[in-house]
Structures are given as C-alpha cells and as structure tokens.
Amino acid sequence: MDRSGEKNLNPYDTHAIEAAMQIKEGGVAVDEIVAVTMGPESAVRALHKAVSLGADRSVHLTDPAVAGSDVAATGYALAQTLKRENPDLVLLGQQSDDGECYTIGAVVAEHLGAPSLTQVIKLDVEGETLVCERQAEYGYDTVEVGLPAVISVGDAINEPRYPSLKAIMGAKKKPLDTVATGDVDIDTSKVGADNSAAQWTAAKAPPQKAAGTIIEDEDTAETVEKIVAWLDERKLI
C-alpha cells in the first residue's frame, strides 16, 4: 500500500506518547522517551510532533529500500531500529490511520523476543511487571506482562495533551537521529515492496450499494416529520 502521503503523527500514536509521559510523570524511573518512526523524509514532521508532546529525542529510519514494505517487513525493520535503543518498553498506537491494521506491535514483539499485548486501555507499572487491561472478545481481560514488552494502546487509555507553543518551538532542537538500513542491520532482502511476502495487486471497486437518503437538518420539526414518514413507510413504528 502506498503510504507516501503519511507524514503527520497518526492521532492514535499520540495516545502512546501520552501513555509514556504518564508513566514517567507517575513516578516510575524513566531514563528517556524516544520516538521512533519509519517513513519518507517528510515523516520528520511526525517526530517533531512527538517530541513536542514530551519525547526526549527521536529516531527516523528512512531508506528507499524499505519503501512499500508490508506489515511483516515493516515490523521487522522497526524491530531492528528499536534493538539499537534497547528499550524496556515499546509503546505503539492501536492502528494506523489509513490501513486499519492493528498488528504491527505483534510483529515487532516477535522480532524482539518480547511479550506483547494490543488494545491496552489501562497500564500500571508494578516493578518489573506491567498490569494491563483491555477489551478482548469475551469482555475485559487483565494481563500481567513482564518487561521488556511491546504494548499497543487503545484510544481510550488517555486524553493526549496539547503541546505548548514553547514545546512546538523547541521541538526542532531536540536530538533527531536519521538512520538508514545499514545503520541498524536491516537485511534489505527482507524489506521493500518487492521483497514483502504479501503482494498487493490491483484494487477493484466494491459492489455498489444504493446510496441512502440524506436529510440536512435545517428545520428540526420538518426533519422529524420526514424521519417518521420514512420509518412509517417501512412499518418500523
């Protein structure tokens, strides 16, 4: 999938940065918060936003060799980049904002040999263990995860803060490390569009569903009359 338009920080990822900030501000000893992304040159904008929200520094993996990677290859490339940072905790957002894909965390975790959990909406640090809550298929689960771990957070975990003007102005001064595949030991035969194991072919249009009726509410009494008539016609009242 062509992600070249993806430049700004994915709104789901702001929840991950906020979660990191809350752990740090909550009294757990955190050495530093590092924002990591993979993408074209323009992805630095996402990193600027990330450090304006509180990350201490950032790492940008950018290399034509990784362009067009599928989920599995992207996860591998990110994991290689993360290895160099030797993190205690990797936090991700719940999904990308375009791809409806909520699986990258599981791929990264497997490459790091770390336990992982997605869609986490409550995260407490108890020593070397994380106590996580999330909604799974049968209700809410509470899971203990040992560090180091890879956690994807759901959007209900927190209300991300807005960066202050000062933080936005200062963002460009925080250290930004730009790396290519060779810097982080990425085997280029495993990444990029041509080496990805899932091969995306031409898109087609979905079967067309007849468009529904749309009412713009200007006069609510009239709108309601129309709704009632519509429901009545279909014997729904």
Next chain:
Amino acid sequence: MANILVYALHYEGAVNKNSLGAVSEAAKLAGELGGEAHAILIGDGAADVAGSLGAYGAKKVFVADAPAGLAGPAIDAMAGVLNGGDYKYVLFGGGLLGFEIGAGLAARLGAGVAMEVTAVTVQGGELVAERPILGDSSISEIKFRSDIGIIIGRLNAFEIKQSGGDAAVENVSVELSAQAGKATLRTRGEQRGADVDIEGADVLVAGGRGLGKAEGFDLCDQLAAAFGGNSAVAATRAVVDAGWYPYAAQIGQTGKTVAPKLYLAAGISGAIQHKVGMQSSENIVAINKDANAPIFEFSDLGIVGDLNKILPKLTEAIKAKKG
C-alpha cells in the same frame, strides 16, 4: 498437498462463531486446492469441543496443552504444528486474538499476512485474499510469495457451513517460548456494567461518543422506550470503554453482532470495527452532525444534524404517532 490450518478460539465450552466460519471456509478452499482443513484449539477444555469441528469440515483437530486467551502460547503451538506438517495457508476468523497470533506467526515464520479479509478465492492453485481498504471504498487483492500465507478474516466474513464429517483429534505438546511465558492472564472476560440483551431486539437505538457524556444515553433510552415492544439501546466501544454504557450492549469487533429490523445510530462515526457488527441490519438510520461521517456511506437514511435537537423531538413524534 496444500493443507490449511485454522486457529479455533473457544471459551466456556463453545467454539467462537467466527472460528466456525473460518473452519467452514478453509474446508471449502482446501477442497478446491486438493488438500485438507485442519484446526487447532488451545487450552483447558479444548479436548471437549475438538471433535465438534469435524461437522464443519475439519479433517484433523490438534489440541494443544498451553494457556488459552493470549497470543504467545498460540504462536508457539501453531508454529510447531506448521513446521511438522504440509501446510500452505493459515486461516483465522475475525477476532482480536487472531490478529495478534496471525501477525506474530507471520514474523516467526517469515510469512506474508493479510488481515481484515472479506473473501478468499482460488486462482491458479493459490489463495488470493480480498481486503477492503480506505474506508471500504476499494478492495485490494493479496497474494503470497512466502511458503505459507496467513489470512485473517474480518468479523463475520466467513459463513458457517456444516458439511458433516469426523475429525481425528491429536494432542500436541507445546514448548513455550521465553516471551510467551512472560504474559499471563490475571482475569478473563470480565463483564462491566449491567447485563443487557441487545441480540434479540427488533429496534436498536445505538449511541456513540457524539452523545457527549454518560447522561446523553437518556436520549437513547427515551427513544427506545417510545418505539416500545422489542427495542433496546446499544453502544460503541468508545463509550463502553469510557464507562458510559455496559459492555453487554456493545456492537462490533469485540462486542456483539446484531441484525435488527431497525438500527438507529446517534453520534456514531461508523468505524469499520463498529460496522462489522451491525451492517446486516435491515434498515440503518444515522444521525451525525458531520456530513462526512463514514456511517453515512452505509446508511439507508442519514440525517446531518445535532442529535441533541433531533432525538427529543423524534421521541415525541414517535410517541404521538403510536398514540
């Protein structure tokens, strides 16, 4: 031979409906490929339900003795079975665990993975997965270059079909990886909030974040009461996670699947994960102040406006109509 392995989720003595759909689909596809569909169940109680999968077309069912409910042990168990057998594809029904296991397995095996798949076809002796993208406005086809291809279905994508038959049940032992041992369930399947029934309702008034606060649900309750009869109130994950409404009323990916005569959404954006749980409703009506909300793409009647203005008047009008 090109066999297909299916992950089957089970809980409290029942196999998940999406897993039954995946087994049925795999049996059909394996038939076309000239192979067999096999399934794997993990954890306590797996042996009790294993044999039942034969009816959906599984020829063999593996019962893995490992903790259930988390991805790690399942990845270990499935990697073991796949390495020791003749498999070309792995299929998952729609579900949160399936996403995690499928993706982790892809990384372990160096395999390609396609997710949110709505249909699978056989082309030239290979499986091709159809995956809607960009808010379902387009469908991509995904093929695999790897020895094994992993396909994760969208919720309710695969039809449950009983083809009859018996499955051989085989126990497998699992050597847990270090990472799998580092995650443990403290509690599973906790129900938060009242136990409400939305699955049997003919009319569902569903509320989302657009209600603004927990009290906003009063507007939905009143409208549902005005419809009377077999009506109920439902919710999105956003408001359930916020504690505004009980989990039992949640529709979607990690909630219920419903198909009432009338589904009326108030302040719901229409995210894919919500849509998959209600798109089979007979009539879909949506009220949203944003004309570009995705829900209007699949509504039969869409009202662009403020629910705070519309819902109270609609409630009155329906009461008046019913007399």
